[in-house]
Amino acid sequence: MQDLTLAANALRLLAIDAVQQANSGHPGMPMGVADIAAVLWSRHLRHNPADPTWPGRDRFVLSNGHGSMLLYGLLHLAGYDLPIEELRNFRQMHSKTPGHPEVGLTPGVETTTGPLGQGLANAVGMALAEQLLAAEFNTADNALVDHRTFVFVGDGCLMEGLSHEACSLAGTWGLGKLVVIYDDNGISIDGDVKGWFGDDTPARFEAYGWRVIRNVDGHDFDAIDAALNAATEDIGKPTLICAKTTIGQGSPNKAGGHDVHGAPLGAAEVAAVRDALNWPHPPFVVPAEARAPLDARERGAAAQRAWEALLATHPRAAEFMRRMRGDLPAGFDEQAAAQLAAVAAKAETIASRKASQNSINTLAPGMPELLGGSADLAPSNLTQWAGCRSVEKAATGGNYLHYGVREFAMVAIQTGIALHGGYRPFGGTFLMFSEYARNAIRMAALMRTNPIYVFTHDSIGLGEDGPTHQPVEQVATLRMVPNLDVWRPGDAVETLVAWQTAVRHRHTPTALILSRQNLPHQPRNAQALADIQRGGYVLVREVTDSPLQLVLIATGSELDLAVQAHQRLAEQGVNARVVSMPSCFTFERQSAAWRASVLPAGVPRVAVEAGVTGPWRQYVGLEGAVVGIDTFGESAPAAALYAHFGITVQAVVAAASALLRHPG
Numbered sequence: 001m002q003d004l005t006l007a008a009n010a011l012r013l014l015a016i017d018a019v020q021q022a023n024s025g026h027p028g029m030p031m032g033v034a035d036i037a038a039v040l041w042s043r044h045l046r047h048n049p050a051d052p053t054w055p056g057r058d059r060f061v062l063s064n065g066h067g068s069m070l071l072y073g074l075l076h077l078a079g080y081d082l083p084i085e086e087l088r089n090f091r092q093m094h095s096k097t098p099g100h101p102e103v104g105l106t107p108g109v110e111t112t113t114g115p116l117g118q119g120l121a122n123a124v125g126m127a128l129a130e131q132l133l134a135a136e137f138n139t140a141d142n143a144l145v146d147h148r149t150f151v152f153v154g155d156g157c158l159m160e161g162l163s164h165e166a167c168s169l170a171g172t173w174g175l176g177k178l179v180v181i182y183d184d185n186g187i188s189i190d191g192d193v194k195g196w197f198g199d200d201t202p203a204r205f206e207a208y209g210w211r212v213i214r215n216v217d218g219h220d221f222d223a224i225d226a227a228l229n230a231a232t233e234d235i236g237k238p239t240l241i242c243a244k245t246t247i248g249q250g251s252p253n254k255a256g257g258h259d260v261h262g263a264p265l266g267a268a269e270v271a272a273v274r275d276a277l278n279w280p281h282p283p284f285v286v287p288a289e290a291r292a293p294l295d296a297r298e299r300g301a302a303a304q305r306a307w308e309a310l311l312a313t314h315p316r317a318a319e320f321m322r323r324m325r326g327d328l329p330a331g332f333d334e335q336a337a338a339q340l341a342a343v344a345a346k347a348e349t350i351a352s353r354k355a356s357q358n359s360i361n362t363l364a365p366g367m368p369e370l371l372g373g374s375a376d377l378a379p380s381n382l383t384q385w386a387g388c389r390s391v392e393k394a395a396t397g398g399n400y401l402h403y404g405v406r407e408f409a410m411v412a413i414q415t416g417i418a419l420h421g422g423y424r425p426f427g428g429t430f431l432m433f434s435e436y437a438r439n440a441i442r443m444a445a446l447m448r449t450n451p452i453y454v455f456t457h458d459s460i461g462l463g464e465d466g467p468t469h470q471p472v473e474q475v476a477t478l479r480m481v482p483n484l485d486v487w488r489p490g491d492a493v494e495t496l497v498a499w500q501t502a503v504r505h506r507h508t509p510t511a512l513i514l515s516r517q518n519l520p521h522q523p524r525n526a527q528a529l530a531d532i533q534r535g536g537y538v539l540v541r542e543v544t545d546s547p548l549q550l551v552l553i554a555t556g557s558e559l560d561l562a563v564q565a566h567q568r569l570a571e572q573g574v575n576a577r578v579v580s581m582p583s584c585f586t587f588e589r590q591s592a593a594w595r596a597s598v599l600p601a602g603v604p605r606v607a608v609e610a611g612v613t614g615p616w617r618q619y620v621g622l623e624g625a626v627v628g629i630d631t632f633g634e635s636a637p638a639a640a641l642y643a644h645f646g647i648t649v650q651a652v653v654a655a656a657s658a659l660l661r662h663p664g
Contacts, residue, residue: 006290008038015069017283018090028247028260029067048300049079056307064154065100065113077294117160125416127178135397165409171209178238185247218245352514355492357382359499371423373401381428411440414451428454445483448507459610466635488513490559535586540578550576565652625655
């Protein structure tokens, strides 16, 4: 095969020079896997630098994202819009080469990686999406969907519990187009991993149902190429290539030790590397003969033209591209308006988790891209719908995923599905167990992708399971995540609006916070019905034309408490209004004029929600009142719990009366 020594050494030198200039970064991993990367990107990876989002491309994920300079060097040499100036600006403000890869910022980066193991789980989602789309769209004479997902992982990725969750599922689903390359260098930040990572990794993956290719010399181009050729033979199993490498390969004095992992080599050692590798070129200079093997512009364009010929003759090409773009089906807005009117007219008193299932049943017939699931709680989350089909093996298709008790993997895999395109994934668990998945939720928000999280059993209202299962602070902390839209609807009507908003989001994940207990229907006029989509609106207006005296703010199951309190206050001559605030995120994106019209300045406010009280000070101020719960819950029936913790109509009326007696 073509000698790739110069190309691999170019990757090594670009990495160490960029880290040296930034005086920050991780040179060891890029130096150690440069040989593997050179073989994969020159001989196996199908991609087109001129069109980084071409649907037919292979996906490449650098799960051990601290080695980001490897990826930036590959993208630059392959011909992506990543000029050498950006590599010089590694880890600098507003560069396209941040410390860890970020999707949407750097052309060719498929997912944001850094928290170890998450890139691997994202890649499982990408490979799953590919196989499900292939089952749905491919025909006997047109394999439109036929690409692979390649992943680099290190010891740290495989230590993380998330890797067990995601890779177990990948084996169960039979993701034959997934190829994971394990950089087995035996070194992490603390040193030799033998003291804390004694797993038999190949046996572990074989137990998951993977094909494992053992003991590959990660510095032998022919051995790497042979392993990749074997890995890309689809046998209905994902593949793990165990590649033995030396961290910092090419460094005469530091290779093989943990000192090369996460710090610049230093000027003297950089010079020594240049001598050892016979690299006479100054920093950031790469000769043409080193670039040539990795330059993918011509072969990438040819591969894309061949794929576009398949697309041009595919009977469902328009539908495929609609879904890959993430466009909603034609006529969605008109159908949504009719669906909302029907739910409002039905006026059901039901749990919002059941209203959520009804919403899914309403949406699914017109949105074949919906891909649901639950972390072993489908009967409780109510995430299944009429006509959904469980995925057993991905190659045989389906649109409902049983993730098992794997909340972290579920959310991270959803992110990969959304990044791949073609599906709108959603998955359910109890709100309390969002804690297991919290970092994956944050990463989805950081990436500005759009999965939907169905979090049921949202408060002390779930009752007898007790404080281990009763979320108190979770809604508040989820609302603190930038770019995460959190909806806590107060009845079936608001629940449908929450779902309609969620599926409209292109660059925002959504958390739906849903009740176990029944919620009464709230009557609305046409204006209030239209205003729900603003996130916060006036549900019940003041009863007289006299000056407004009080605003009651509520969400979810406490909305009806506020409505009842409003009635009692009106009987006492208090001129109040009820503001429903199902989505603070959406409300805060309305105009200042709208927000002021809903929450007029200078009017006392009381907020009520069965959760921690502190965050509501944003809306009621220090002088206002909050009815909530600032302790953990108890095991008892829901009604007893609400009475015990003082989240009642009487408590809201009392808080309001006290506030009116002593404003400020």
